[in-house]
Amino acid sequence: MHHPRELLATVFGYGAFRPGQEEIVEAVLEGRDTLAIMPTGGGKSLCFQLPALCRDGVTVVISPLIALMRDQVRSLREAGVEAGALTSGNTDEETEAVFQALDEGRLKLLYMAPERLASPGTMGLLRRIGTRLIAVDEAHCVSQWGHDFRPDYLRIGELKQSLGVPLAAFTATADEETRAEIVTRLFGGVEPATFLRGFDRPNIHLAFAVKDNPRRQILDFAGARKGQSGIVYCGTRSKTEVLAQALREAGHAACHYHGGMEAEDRRGVEVRFQQEDGLIVCATIAFGMGIDKPDIRWVAHADLSKSIEAYYQEIGRAGRDGAPAETLTLYGPDDIRLRRSQIDESQAPLDRKQADHARLNALLGLAEATACRRQVLLSYFGEASEPCGNCDLCDRPAQLFDATDAVRKALSAVLRTGESFGAGHLIDILTGAETPKVRERGHDALPTFGVGRDLSKTAWGAVFRQMMGRDLLRPDPDRFGALRMTEGARPILRGEETITLRRDTVQAAQQRTAVKTLVSEEDAPLLSALKAKRRALAEAARVPAYVIFPDRTLIEMVERRPASMDDMARISGIGAKKLESYGAAFLAVITGATENLHPQRLRLAGQxxxxxxxxxxxxxxxxxxxxxxxxxxxxxxxxxxxxxxxxxxxxxxxxxxxxxxxxxxxxxxxxxxxxxxxxx
Known part of the structure; x- marks a missing residue:
């Protein structure tokens, strides 16, 4: 029997194991049943390939994706290892060559898809070739919980029993339910040697942002990383197409990918992504399983994932080469409502729904975190850590405030209106807005009416979003999404617990409101001065005023008071051409001074x-x-x-x-x- 360390160097060319690999290799070599949970990009294939070379006989690897099997077989052969795959994608010659290598006893690793286990001859074949070990890649596919359940995986347990050989299962999904189900279905309920390897991928920068013109946010994020490969995960098929188009218009190489495309088109995108530098793929979560591209530099989520596991697997596709990689996840109240209703409306039994809500809560806890995100993320996987210094909240600590009072007012409004309304109406009550709906229902007579005038409507929106994120309020699917209070909110309502929320996301919301309400009284004179300037320019150019700038852009100038042409360039509605034509004139109105930038410098404004x-x-x-x-x-x-x-x-x-x-x-x-x- 060869020594694993020698082969690690001679065959794979590595001087040392990565953290956690060696003990897994030893357990598999000793013939113990093994379950290894390793983060995406943690080097798990080595943990079954190396023992296979050290052991006699054949190791059968069951893997869900043809593309993944082909990649692994190709790289093993390049390393001088005899490996082959039996998949539906094989040509007859390829299959013949695999059988010949098996008959001559040359083949060490045989890859096959789980679907092949259903065909009657497979059992006899595996006996005949002297199968000594079964390795299962992506083992979470046996779990009904998983986002990619594969019924054929359920046959692996029987296969193990009847061959009487050890089994090594690998997955990047680590939650309790999936683990329990893997143990039941693959190992017949007998606990295998389990390795839960460091989940931290310290090179990945974590960041979340509340949705506020999400398309603009994604375009800005991609624009700051021009020429780097990235993935944008989207919640719907149509959004992948729309965003890819927007990115192309902004000068990026971008394409889309989803389950509704022809198989050939999908394969085309996968090949382009592997081969081209700097391609951006806008995709549903159908994309990425088995994508072994080491230099994906960023992953953005245009919509919230389903769970922490899904999120971690998706961002884990970035930076597998260990070099710095960045992520950005956008979320908002609509994401929370959508995910809740998907769970409530599924056919699953009640306990499963409750568990799914809890998993979503964990992800929302990460989104609404008030301190280091990596600590929140790793503690979910049972690992303690120090603040990481590589997430948005370590870069710029959140501003917090004691929101107990605001939350109690909101809960009181929910209860006094019979848990029958959505956030919009509740905010009208809290801010004392006498809308027809408020008057008709007599809600202007409630003790809660107007008690929240200290916060603006959008600030209340941010409070409600954080309350939904903390699962204090939940939309009721039977009442058109009316918010109802959860058990977790009772101690706060009774004054037994306090709650801290993020002020910065509330304030950001407050700064953005003015677009809707035009502007506050003290800003009115500046707005009228800007409108006068616009009118003069429009008359001189003989065009309608809005062609120069729409109101929204002037209002944003008032709000943000740009002090330079760079600031001006960041205001929405001001492209390079308009900046050049009108930027200086409007800036002079705001600052009372003139800034003459060199035309070359002007072209970079705001970048x-x-x-x-x-x-x-x-x-x-x-x-x-x-x-x-x-x-x-x-x-x-x-x-x-x-x-x-x-x-x-x-x-x-x-x-x-x-x-x-x-x-x-x-x-x-x-x-x-x-x-x-x-x-x-």
Whole structure:
């Protein structure tokens, strides 16, 4: 028998095991039944491939995806290992070659799809070739809980029994129910040696954001990572197509992927994604199982996942090479309502529904977290950790406030109206809005009427969203989604518990409201000055006023008070052309000053490269006559600075190529410019 460490080096070319791999390999080698739960990208295939090479006989690997099996067989053969696959995708020649290798006793690893277990000859074949071990990849497919349940997986348990061989099962899904079901169905209820390996993927940056013009948020996120491969997960098939189109219009290479496409088109997208650099795929969760692309740099969720397991598997597809990767998950009250109603309306038995609600609660707890997200995420998988410094809440701590009072007011409004209304009507009551619906129902006479005037309507919206996220309120499917109080809210209502919510997501909501209410009294004079400027420009250009800017854009100018052309560029409705034509005129009205940007600098306004451009320009000024200020003056044109700021070169050679500097300028500016491009 070969020693695993030798083979690790000679066959696979690794000098050492990754954390957690060695003990799993040892358990499998000793012939123990094994269940290994490892995060996506944690190196689980090695944990059955290596023992297979060390043991006599054949190891049969059962795997759900033809593409995945083909990849693994190909890379094993390239490493000099005899492996083969029997799948419905084989040509007759391929199948013949596999049988020949089996008959000659050359084959060590035989991959097959679970569907093949249903065919009558399989049992005899596996006996005849001397099967010594069964390895099951993606073992959560046996679970009715899983998002990809495969009925044929249920036959693996019988296969193990009748062959009388050990079984090693691998999955990245770690919740209790799925684990219990794997043990029952694959191991006949006898606890295997179980390994739960570090779930942390420290290179992945975690971030969530409340939906606020989600398409814009996704486009901004992708725009800041231009040229990098990414996946955008969407809740519906149509959204994948719409977003892919929007990304293409914004200048990205993007395509869509969902279960409703022809198999050939789907395969085409998978191949493009594997081979092209910087392709973005907008996909439903049908995409990604078995995608072994190491350099996916970011994953964005345009809609909330179903559970923490699903979320973690989806973001786990980023950064498998260990280099930094980023994620962004958008969510809002509609996601919460949709996911709740999907659970309530499913055919599942009550206990299953309750468990599904609890799983959703865990994910919402992560979304509405008030401190380090990784701690929340890892504690769900039973791991303790320090604050990670690599999530949005470590980057910028949440502002919290004691929301006990606000939450009690909201709960009181829910109860006094018989748990029969949605958030909109309840917020009207709390803010004292005398709508026809409030008057008709006599709700303006309630003691709760107007007790929440200290918060704006949208701020109340954010409070209700966080209450739904904490599962204090839940939409009732039998009453058109009216909110009803859960047991968890009672202690707060009775004053036995306090509750802390995030103020920043409430305030962000408050800042955004003004678009609906026009503007506050103190802002009115500025708005009318901007409208006068717009009218003058419109008359001069002989176009209707809204062609210059719609009201919404002027209101946002009032709200955000842009102080520079960069700020101006970030206001919605101001593209590059309009910024160039009208930006300075409107900025002068707001600041009372004029800012004349060089046209090259103007082209970068509002983009991440703008900051780099400004720092390059400063450095150029500082070094114009050299470090000591006595050299011959050298300078670069603004368009060269722009090119450098956009390209962000990392080496002197790149810098020279991008800006065509020549030796003297490279020596003068090179190191300073590179430091700026690196962000030092």
């Amino acid at each position: 991440p490269a703008a900051d780099i451009f400004d720092r390059l320009a400063e450095a150029q000024l500082r070094l114009m006559r050299g470090e000591d200020g006595i050299e011959k003056p050298l300078s670069l044109s603004q368009s060269v600075l722009r090119r450098i700021a956009e390209a962000r070169p990392t080496t002197l050679a790149d810098l020279d190529r991008v800006g065509d500097l020549g030796a003297a300028k490279l020596e003068r500016f090179g190191t300073a410019f590179l430091a700026i491009c690196r962000g030092d």
